[in-house]
Amino acid sequence: MGLYKLFSCNVEIQYKSCFLSKAMLFTLITTILNIVLPFIVAYRSKGFWLRTHNYYEQPVIRFTYEYLVLAETDDPSQPILCGEAAILDEEAHNGEENCAQLQVQEYDYNDDGKHDALYFKLNINVPSHRTISSILLLFGLEFQLKSTCPLHMQSLAVIDKAFNVAPSGFKMYGDVVLYQVAHLPCVPNVIDTKYNNSLLNYRNKIGDNVVDFILESYFHREVTTQVNPVYSRNQNGHTSSMDINIHLRVPEMVIRYRPSILQELKWAWPQYLSLVVVFYWIFNRIKKFVFNNRLLMAWEVIPWKKH
Amino acid sequence: MKVIAYLAFTLLSILIQFCVMDLTQEKTELDDEQVAFNGTSHKKKFHELMKDFTQKPHALYYQTLMNNNHRDLDFRPSTKTFTNNSLQRLEISTIISSTIFDELYDDNMSTTEDPFTTESLYTSTEIDNVTEISFFDKNNKTVIKPKVPKKPRNKDCGCDLLYNVCDINCCCDNDCSETEKDIFANCKDAHKKMDEIGNLCYPYEHFFYQENNFVDNLFCIIKTNLPEKRGKDLKKYDIDAVAHSHKWHSEVKSKHTEFQKKPYVYGEPVWVLKDGSIWYIDTPSPTINNYCTGRKPIMFLKNENIKCIVKLKDLEMFKILKTPQEAPCISVTEKSLNSTTLNCSTLHCTNWTIIVCDEIKCVDYNKSLHEPSCTETSCTNLALKLEYVFYYYDSKIINATIKLFSQNISLDVPFMNQEINVRFILTNESIEKVIEVSGNPGYLYGRPLIASTAESNRSLNFFNVTSPHIRYLVQPSNKEGICTSLITENNFVMFGLNKRIKCRYVYHKSIHFQNGTNICNDIESSLEELFGLNNKLYVSPYGNPLDVKDSDWLSIQTNLYEKDITYGQFVTKNSKLRCYNVITRISYIITFADVSKVTIKRENKIVSININVSARNVTLTPEDMSTVLTIDTNFIDGTKPRVYEYAGGPHINIHLPKDFFFPFPSNGIHVTKQSYNLIMLCCVMYLQIK
Numbered sequence: 001m002g003l004y005k006l007f008s009c010n011v012e013i014q015y016k017s018c019f020l021s022k023a024m025l026f027t028l029i030t031t032i033l034n035i036v037l038p039f040i041v042a043y044r045s046k047g048f049w050l051r052t053h054n055y056y057e058q059p060v061i062r063f064t065y066e067y068l069v070l071a072e073t074d075d076p077s078q079p080i081l082c083g084e085a086a087i088l089d090e091e092a093h094n095g096e097e098n099c100a101q102l103q104v105q106e107y108d109y110n111d112d113g114k115h116d117a118l119y120f121k122l123n124i125n126v127p128s129h130r131t132i133s134s135i136l137l138l139f140g141l142e143f144q145l146k147s148t149c150p151l152h153m154q155s156l157a158v159i160d161k162a163f164n165v166a167p168s169g170f171k172m173y174g175d176v177v178l179y180q181v182a183h184l185p186c187v188p189n190v191i192d193t194k195y196n197n198s199l200l201n202y203r204n205k206i207g208d209n210v211v212d213f214i215l216e217s218y219f220h221r222e223v224t225t226q227v228n229p230v231y232s233r234n235q236n237g238h239t240s241s242m243d244i245n246i247h248l249r250v251p252e253m254v255i256r257y258r259p260s261i262l263q264e265l266k267w268a269w270p271q272y273l274s275l276v277v278v279f280y281w282i283f284n285r286i287k288k289f290v291f292n293n294r295l296l297m298a299w300e301v302i303p304w305k306k307h
Numbered sequence: 308m309k310v311i312a313y314l315a316f317t318l319l320s321i322l323i324q325f326c327v328m329d330l331t332q333e334k335t336e337l338d339d340e341q342v343a344f345n346g347t348s349h350k351k352k353f354h355e356l357m358k359d360f361t362q363k364p365h366a367l368y369y370q371t372l373m374n375n376n377h378r379d380l381d382f383r384p385s386t387k388t389f390t391n392n393s394l395q396r397l398e399i400s401t402i403i404s405s406t407i408f409d410e411l412y413d414d415n416m417s418t419t420e421d422p423f424t425t426e427s428l429y430t431s432t433e434i435d436n437v438t439e440i441s442f443f444d445k446n447n448k449t450v451i452k453p454k455v456p457k458k459p460r461n462k463d464c465g466c467d468l469l470y471n472v473c474d475i476n477c478c479c480d481n482d483c484s485e486t487e488k489d490i491f492a493n494c495k496d497a498h499k500k501m502d503e504i505g506n507l508c509y510p511y512e513h514f515f516y517q518e519n520n521f522v523d524n525l526f527c528i529i530k531t532n533l534p535e536k537r538g539k540d541l542k543k544y545d546i547d548a549v550a551h552s553h554k555w556h557s558e559v560k561s562k563h564t565e566f567q568k569k570p571y572v573y574g575e576p577v578w579v580l581k582d583g584s585i586w587y588i589d590t591p592s593p594t595i596n597n598y599c600t601g602r603k604p605i606m607f608l609k610n611e612n613i614k615c616i617v618k619l620k621d622l623e624m625f626k627i628l629k630t631p632q633e634a635p636c637i638s639v640t641e642k643s644l645n646s647t648t649l650n651c652s653t654l655h656c657t658n659w660t661i662i663v664c665d666e667i668k669c670v671d672y673n674k675s676l677h678e679p680s681c682t683e684t685s686c687t688n689l690a691l692k693l694e695y696v697f698y699y700y701d702s703k704i705i706n707a708t709i710k711l712f713s714q715n716i717s718l719d720v721p722f723m724n725q726e727i728n729v730r731f732i733l734t735n736e737s738i739e740k741v742i743e744v745s746g747n748p749g750y751l752y753g754r755p756l757i758a759s760t761a762e763s764n765r766s767l768n769f770f771n772v773t774s775p776h777i778r779y780l781v782q783p784s785n786k787e788g789i790c791t792s793l794i795t796e797n798n799f800v801m802f803g804l805n806k807r808i809k810c811r812y813v814y815h816k817s818i819h820f821q822n823g824t825n826i827c828n829d830i831e832s833s834l835e836e837l838f839g840l841n842n843k844l845y846v847s848p849y850g851n852p853l854d855v856k857d858s859d860w861l862s863i864q865t866n867l868y869e870k871d872i873t874y875g876q877f878v879t880k881n882s883k884l885r886c887y888n889v890i891t892r893i894s895y896i897i898t899f900a901d902v903s904k905v906t907i908k909r910e911n912k913i914v915s916i917n918i919n920v921s922a923r924n925v926t927l928t929p930e931d932m933s934t935v936l937t938i939d940t941n942f943i944d945g946t947k948p949r950v951y952e953y954a955g956g957p958h959i960n961i962h963l964p965k966d967f968f969f970p971f972p973s974n975g976i977h978v979t980k981q982s983y984n985l986i987m988l989c990c991v992m993y994l995q996i997k
Contacts, residue, residue, distance in 0.1 A: 062552075062553055063553060064553045065553045065554055065555050065556060066556075070595050070596070072596055076596055076597065076598035076600075076616065076722070077598050077600065077617075077618060077621065079595055079596050079598070079600060081595050142553065208592045208593050208594070208603075208611075208613055208615075209593050209594065209595065209596075209597075210594055210595055211595050211596070282992065285992075286992075286995070289995060
């Protein structure tokens with residue numbers, strides 16, 4: 001009947017020396033190297049500290065019922081302006097009767113409380129003897145992120161289209177996407193409300209041109225929403241009215257943010273630890289070699305030998 | 308063996324659990340449905356239905372339900388009336404066939420009453436899936452009369468919208484006769500699944516997100532009897548929904564302030580008195596596009612520069628020439644505060660001064676001289692650029708001037724650019740006598756560079772209104788393609804603006820019967836004059852030259868003297884003049900630095916200014932004595948970065964001698980230096996440890 005190895009344990013052989021000795025110096029150096037070298041290797045091989053991180057979330061997007069629609073005709077003195085902006089003068093509205101109808105629907109298909117699609121249908125009466133040459137639609141949106149980086153902001157869906165020939169209709173299918181020029185600060189448990197103010201509701205008039213002012217102010221934001229057109233189609237024909245259909249989906253969006261210190265450490269720790277293990281093994285072998293062969297002066301304490 | 312037995316046992320227990328759950332679930336639903344159910348016993352109904360079965364139902368039948376090879380099963384609703392209150396449930400269940408199965412199954416398992424299944428059978432037309440069960444055979448078919456008596460309105464039929472009229476393609480509409488249903492698209496289709504019918508009856512958007520159910524994907528389960536995942540409580544609604552939802556809101560637009568009898572403050576409209584009532588004056592403004600579509604009031608102390616396009620009929624100058632004479636500009640004074648009447652005796656009235664300016668000088672408007680007039684092709688004395696200047700002094704507007712910059716315009720294009728400036732000056736001095744600095748003390752972006760030609764006392768000369776010397780550095784600009792070098796704001800070198808200007812220089816003198824070199828030298832000297840190189844120029848290092856000493860003014864360094872000598876010769880054949888080494892490009896390179904001691908404020912000081920000229924050979928003909936010039940401006944920020952810079956780590960270049968591995972050729976195996984070192988290190992360590 002054969003014997004099987006069931007368990008084994010090591011016998012500890014201690015090497016002792018006084019504080020001011022070569023062996024102590026050697027041990028100190030190897031210990032320091034064991035701590036520092038893995039850090040240097042991990043750092044120099046790039047990507048040790050997590051500079052950026054991202055996650056996916058479908059935001060809550062709602063139409064704020066603020067809008068500005070500018071349809072330019074071939075005569076620049078007769079534009080059609082629909083909608084409202086607080087900074088618009090009363091007298092500035094001309095041709096408002098041509099904004100026949102704006103219809104808005106918000107759809108939540110999977111019943112999770114977040115709108116999955118927005119639909120805008122706009123009907124414009126074209127003044128006689130005029131043709132629409134371009135349209136600019138600004139829809140106010142409420143944008144909310146709720147999970148990792150809470151954010152509440154009022155953004156815009158800007159849709160711009162110029163027509164080469166007189167249009168009778170325009171259809172667009174697109175996605176509302178988040179566009180960041182900088183990382184979100186992502187402070188835990190603090191809702192970022194830096195941009196939670198409506199541009200269409202801004203009263204202090206700076207520039208002359210309301211539309212330019214809104215677009216410029218929006219352009220200077222660090223976080224904006226854009227309309228990413230997937231398909232669009234214009235229907236030709238000089239008619240007395242124009243239908244504009246905008247279908248916008250709200251997909252999951254990538255949100256870039258600056259990781260917190262804990263997340264940085266959580267990311268760096270495994271990299272460091274995995275290298276420490278390797279270096280520990282190497283230095284242990286070196287130490288074993290040095291002390292076993294008595295290259296440095298130290299007392300050897302063997303448990304079964306009496307001193 | 309034990310493991311297999313264990314696994315088998317587990318599977319068996321899961322199976323039993325599923326079966327029992329199925330049963331219990333159905334039972335609980337039955338109990339719920341009892342309340343809404345009215346009338347006849349369902350058990351009875353079900354047994355009636357079951358009578359038509361020729362053989363016992365078996366679960367296996369349902370596995371072949373999707374078989375295309377069906378008999379043309381014509382399922383018709385029985386003449387018996389049944390309540391139909393379970394369509395909603397149908398919509399949720401996966402396939403009708405499974406529901407049927409459960410019901411049959413339940414019945415076999417001696418379940419008591421089941422109103423649910425029977426209802427679902429009759430309210431839907433999708434029963435033809437169940438061919439092999441043969442609920443209704445041909446005999447049964449003959450019993451049913453073609454005309455179905457009017458049934459009560461099906462309350463759960465979402466597509467039944469026309470009252471007492473059959474809706475097209477609505478299979479659950481009781482108003483539809485069987486013949487009508489036969490011609491519909493989907494009621495007869497044997498391959499349609501129940502959920503599709505459901506969609507037909509409840510028309511939602513075609514756009515659905517895929518919901519992944521982990522359990523469904525794992526086991527390919529036809530039906531689950533898990534509780535419905537519906538958090539929405541249908542009976543309750545959110546009372547506060549109105550408060551926290553967005554709605555169409557009232558249109559709020561900015562309103563201009565009404566006239567109040569008090570002295571002017573910033574941002575208030577400038578008032579005029581016309582026909583005994585008070586109005587504000589306004590200017591055109593491009594509210595939404597670049598056309599002067601809107602109008603906005605001139606706000607007190609708010610300088611404006613408005614540019615927009617207009618048609619000839621909408622030109623602002625026509626309005627100005629009509630109105631202001633009889634509408635003086637008013638200021639509320641202390642005297643008028645005490646009186647109740649509003650006229651020029653109580654208010655301070657200022658009549659408008661209209662002056663007409665051309666490129667050189669300004670004169671008072673004279674109707675006979677400056678009246679605009681148009682022919683079909685062009686107009687004269689049109690002012691596309693106007694300037695309102697208000698002098699406010701001693702708490703009242705003491706002078707209101709309108710400057711019309713008149714010019715002649717051809718009517719080739721329907722629109723023209725109109726520019727309106729509004730300026731307020733808190734002085735009684737003329738605007739021409741007000742000297743503007745370009746920053747205090749450092750230069751500000753977009754402000755003109757302060758220059759002087761004076762040999763001494765340059766700072767004093769700058770602030771001296773009567774000084775003949777130039778104040779700002781001027782460079783040629785393009786005016787309708789031609790180089791001009793007039794001392795206007797358009798031609799100033801602006802701080803911080805990098806520019807490249809191209810324009811055509813035209814030499815106006817005759818070139819016949821002259822020496823080629825003389826002409827070329829004359830061209831060269833006129834170019835130097837155009838570029839402002841004929842005078843020694845000094846530039847102020849700061850935007851405010853008040854305390855700048857003469858020695859601190861920077862002299863402009865040029866490389867003009869390094870240029871090769873200009874000479875010319877006629878190419879006699881075609882009488883072309885070829886000038887050699889004529890200046891065609893001038894480049895301003897201005898270096899500045901932020902000398903501020905604090906980080907939050909910039910104080911730009913010009914450190915050096917260089918003008919580099921480039922010459923080239925130019926060929927001129929008597930017909931076209933012109934060449935294109937280039938004027939470049941570059942501002943270079945020489946500020947040292949504020950961040951501390953650390954020296955880089957020492958670079959240690961350690962390498963082994965080339966013949967270290969002499970027997971092995973070093974270029975034999977291509978290894979990178981790093982991996983080479985790594986292998987070496989490993990080898991050494993391995994040997995040592997061993």
